[in-house]
Amino acid sequence: MKAMVFTRYGAPDVLTLQEVAKPAPGDDEVLIRVRATSVTSAECAMRRGRPLWGRVVLGLGRPRKRMRTLGLEVAGEVESVGRNVRRFGGGDQVFGFTGFTLGACAEYVCLPEKASLAPKPANLSHEEAAAVVDGASTALFFLNGKANVRPGHRVLVNGASGSIGTYAVQLAKHFGAEVTGVCGTRNTDLVRSLGADKVIDYTKEDFTRNGERYDVVFDTVNKSSFLRCKGSLTRNGCYLPTSGLMNNALMLWTRMAGGRRVSTGMSVEKNEALIFLSELIETGGLKVVIDRRYRLEQAADAHRYVEEGHKTGNVVIAVG
């Protein structure tokens, strides 16, 4: 089968299309014929091998053999299953998250039956479904799991035009919050159309200096800091950054201190989230924003584009 492989860390050119062995499902595994995957900013960081601590998982000097094909999000159809598998059968249309095993940037991928995998929303194409998996489930993990957003909460989403951000605006509205989206000039109409009550153009206004207070500041793109945002939080407000080692330390510190707090973490187990999101999508409650589409052999171009840091919503790769 064809797979996009990288054997060393570096610029997008390290990705090459190669012929590799088609995987065979183990007893508890599902073999998926990949129809679509995506390129996320997290995967660009993995490909670069930066930050360095990421190499503890991926491989110190070069990517480990079993992690040489990227691809976190997948949509496709089940081709065959191992003999112990009960949840899925041949022909099922699915979408899911490969997690630390990666591998969706290829014609086939095997995932354990227990992996984050669910029936694909019936009203989405494979490309749209792949674009839902990580961004929407991460937004849900933070807004519902970490901040418990409820009706009446004032939520600010920084990076409202990105993958996590476009879903965060919609999910915060779904939970009944009053939502402010922060994005650049060219995306203000889009963010408003996703349901934001107020939109702040970050090129014209610094949201940390406008005197407003929010119950939740969700920085999906990690362009702010707790220190800068503290004054924008209500007394028991919550600051949600999606990454940053320092933020983990701040999470422990602010938990002990009480009052305004930092909450962060990694959304890895996504099964429940995928089922929740699927229902929401099928009832028209969540839109998918796709910026660009590429073919498998154009994955390096997709990485080049995503790496610029200005994609709107999601970038997907059609496979086959």
Ligand SMILES: NC(=O)c1ccc[n+]([C@@H]2O[C@H](COP(=O)([O-])OP(=O)(O)OC[C@H]3O[C@@H](n4cnc5c(N)ncnc54)[C@H](OP(=O)(O)O)[C@@H]3O)[C@@H](O)[C@H]2O)c1
């Ligand atoms: N914790 C977890 O489980 C988890 C899971 C997935 C990802 N992540 C992390 O989440 C981050 C990426 O999120 P993502 O994929 O949603 O991002 P993304 O889609 O790559 O973000 C791109 C968007 O960010 C906007 N942006 C750039 N600078 C901005 C600024 N200063 N203020 C406001 N918006 C700005 C850009 O708009 P303009 O073009 O107008 O600049 C663009 O639309 C990464 O750090 C990744 O590691 C964490």
